[in-house]
């Protein structure tokens with residue numbers, strides 16, 4: 001009761017919240033975030049090897065995202081910013097999210 005839901009971090013990028021289990025090659029099952037789970041095995045291998053951000057593989061269109069997705073994405077970014085403190089890319093993404101959300105709410 002009142003306890004904050006534990007945030008499970010994606011096993012691929014170690015950054016975003018894990019929301020799904022995925023079978024990768026070699027039958028390895030990993031808990032992944034929305035973003036990593038949408039990427040190919042080779043993209044995922046590159047993320048692990050070079051410590052990349054899966055968001056960099058996407059062309060983000062905030063205006064096309066639903067209010068719920070925007071809210072979840074914003075919260076995810078907020079947690080990341082609180083934990084890591086330094087990523088200006090994440091901060092600008094969060095602000096974009098916030099802006100798109102406000103536009104949706106006000107019509």
Ligand SMILES: [Zn+2]
Nearest residue numbers: 010013033036
């Ligand atoms: Zn991930």
